Amino acid sequence: MKIESRMKSMTWEKKVALAATEKDIMEALDHSIEHWKENKNGKGECSFSASSCELCTYCLGFDNECKRCPIFILMDMNGCDKTPWRSMEKHVTGKHGKEGLDFRTFNRKCPTCLKIAVKEYDFLVELREIIKLAKTEIRKKAAHKRLVEKERLQRVRVAALKREAK
Numbered sequence: 001m002k003i004e005s006r007m008k009s010m011t012w013e014k015k016v017a018l019a020a021t022e023k024d025i026m027e028a029l030d031h032s033i034e035h036w037k038e039n040k041n042g043k044g045e046c047s048f049s050a051s052s053c054e055l056c057t058y059c060l061g062f063d064n065e066c067k068r069c070p071i072f073i074l075m076d077m078n079g080c081d082k083t084p085w086r087s088m089e090k091h092v093t094g095k096h097g098k099e100g101l102d103f104r105t106f107n108r109k110c111p112t113c114l115k116i117a118v119k120e121y122d123f124l125v126e127l128r129e130i131i132k133l134a135k136t137e138i139r140k141k142a143a144h145k146r147l148v149e150k151e152r153l154q155r156v157r158v159a160a161l162k163r164e165a166k
């Protein structure tokens with residue numbers, strides 16, 4: 001339901017931009033989802049640095065900007081602003097700053113950290129779903145256009161035949 005209402009309120013331009021997400025970036029998104037699956041289970045490095053995110057690594061590699069990243073396209077925000085990732089950064093620097101944790105690593109024993117990690121995982125999974133829905137919607141629109149054009153040409157042909165028959 002949440003995704004459906006989000007799709008409804010999204011501009012066509014944004015859907016087009018998201019649907020244009022190329023294969024390499026989709027793969028990077030899959031990697032990020034896997035990374036956050038580990039994170040939310042308190043496994044692995046529990047890192048939320050850009051260097052541990054395939055999307056950051058891939059997209060920043062081009063021009064040192066977020067522009068190509070589907071998170072940027074969806075949120076209209078640089079640096080994962082307004083995503084659960086930003087909450088993690090704020091929480092870790094605020095709450096765990098004095099614990100000697102490496103900045104960009106969260107505390108796997110902290111319930112709040114794990115809760116935010118779940119939110120980030122859900123957000124990324126939702127993003128993947130939104131991209132897929134946008135791709136499908138655009139394919140459907142293209143198919144509908146083809147059908148309308150086919151029907152129009154058919155009407156033109158029928159009209160021409162009728163004129164010839166007179």
Ligand SMILES: [Zn+2]
Nearest residue numbers: 107110112113
């Ligand atoms: Zn915490």
